[in-house]
Amino acid sequence: MIDKEHQLRTVNVIRYITPLREGGSMPALAEADDEFLYVLKFRGAGQGIKALIAELIGGEIARALGFRVPELVFANLDEAFGRTEPDEEIQDLLKASVGMNLALHYLSGAITFDPLVTVVDERLASEIVWLDCLLTNMDRTARNTNMLMWHKELWLIDHGACLYFHHAMQNWEEQAIKPFSLVKDHVLLSRATQLDAVNKDFSAVLTPALIQQIVDLIPDAWLAAEGTAAEAAQQRNIYKEFLLRRLGSSDIFTKAANDARQALI
Structure with a gap:
């Protein structure tokens, strides 16, 4: 049986806000029905479902070891999102990602870790x-x-590779x-x-x-x-x-x- 601390919540995506055009997977900032913002990782992205599996395993092992990792949630995406998106590339991505995806809680205001600025x-x-x-x-x-640095603390993200x-x-x-x-x-x-x-x-x-x-x-x-x-x-x-x-x-x-x-x- 999975301990409570190793369960993931499931949310429904209600608003696609903007793509985050970083790397090849093109995640997006999205809002879910729990009123939180998430970085949404798509099952239909170029790296496919295996990247989501790696993100899930890597993130939860890191959390179990005591690292600060944004909350991971399963994110359901309705097929309606692909119908209204004007950008064809994003529309194709949304259509290919209908169903269960993975998302990380969005750390608003976080900045990229710079080893020249912050000594670990x-x-x-x-x-x-x-x-x-x-x-x-x-x-x-x-x-x-x-x-990322968020509230002066180091957070680990992106374990899809x-x-x-x-x-x-x-x-x-x-x-x-x-x-x-x-x-x-x-x-x-x-x-x-x-x-x-x-x-x-x-x-x-x-x-x-x-x-x-x-x-x-x-x-x-x-x-x-x-x-x-x-x-x-x-x-x-x-x-x-x-x-x-x-x-x-x-x-x-x-x-x-x-x-x-x-x-x-």
């Missing part, structure tokens, strides 16, 4: 680097930090135990001096039961979009086993991150 302490930097090694998150570089093994679903067992080579480009790597301690602490938090709860959040409809119910169950199990195997070999990616940091010195 070494423990927090180590925690974020370790998280991204676990999730194979290629998208936390100086060019695109995917972190995590778990890139699932775009092929081949050799996932091998991918699960590999070091994360792209950590060399991580924006916080030079500050990540406490990776070994973080590895010990975080590995203890992410129990098999917790991983199961998070993976169980993936809607069946997302997993079965291109196959049968049995294939969907198999995919869910692959996500669970990938994460458990990666945790079981966390010493490998932790050492690789330490070696990459040393190479910067």
Whole structure:
């Protein structure tokens, strides 16, 4: 059973406000029927449903580890939105995204994290680097930090590029135990001096039961979009086993991150 803290609310999108033309997925600012604003991630975007799955798993693992992450909600999109949108590109995106999407609570007034302006302490930097090694998150570089400063606190956003093994679903067992080579480009790597301690602490938090709860959040409809119910169950199990195997070999990616940091010195 999923603990209350690992349940996601479901909202209905009632107003499409404006596209956020960043990256290839073209999310949008939207209002839901709970009167909150959200950054809406579309199932019909170029990266497809797998990006939503990565966003969901990555965001909820980060939250379970104590990071500040905007609330994630399932967001239902009615087919009527595609009929009234004048922009053809956006209209096509909305039509392809009817049904359940994913949205993040909009942090009004937040600014993009700038490593030249804000110095992250070494423990927090180590925690974020370790998280991204676990999730194979290629998208936390100086060019695109995917972190925000909001009320003087650091928030993590945009985990859709995590778990890139699932775009092929081949050799996932091998991918699960590999070091994360792209950590060399991580924006916080030079500050990540406490990776070994973080590895010990975080590995203890992410129990098999917790991983199961998070993976169980993936809607069946997302997993079965291109196959049968049995294939969907198999995919869910692959996500669970990938994460458990990666945790079981966390010493490998932790050492690789330490070696990459040393190479910067």
